[in-house]
Amino acid sequence: MKIINDIETNGLLDQLTKIHTIVAYDQSTNKSYSFCPQQINEAVLFLEDAQELIAHNGF
Numbered sequence: 001m002k003i004i005n006d007i008e009t010n011g012l013l014d015q016l017t018k019i020h021t022i023v024a025y026d027q028s029t030n031k032s033y034s035f036c037p038q039q040i041n042e043a044v045l046f047l048e049d050a051q052e053l054i055a056h057n058g059f
Helices: 037-048
Strands: 002-009 019-026 031-035 052-056
Touching: 002 037, 019 037, 031 037
Parallel strands: 002 052
Antiparallel strands: 002 019, 019 031
């Protein structure tokens, strides 16, 4: 699974206190996913499943 993802927060890593959303796109299925702040753990588990992860504003 090749996933492209983006994360929206209130600051960069050294100042981060809130995650607003995480969005991901699975290139193999052409399906998009959106995770709200209450779903952060679910988003992390989803991203950990990726064979290849391409991130914008990621680490």
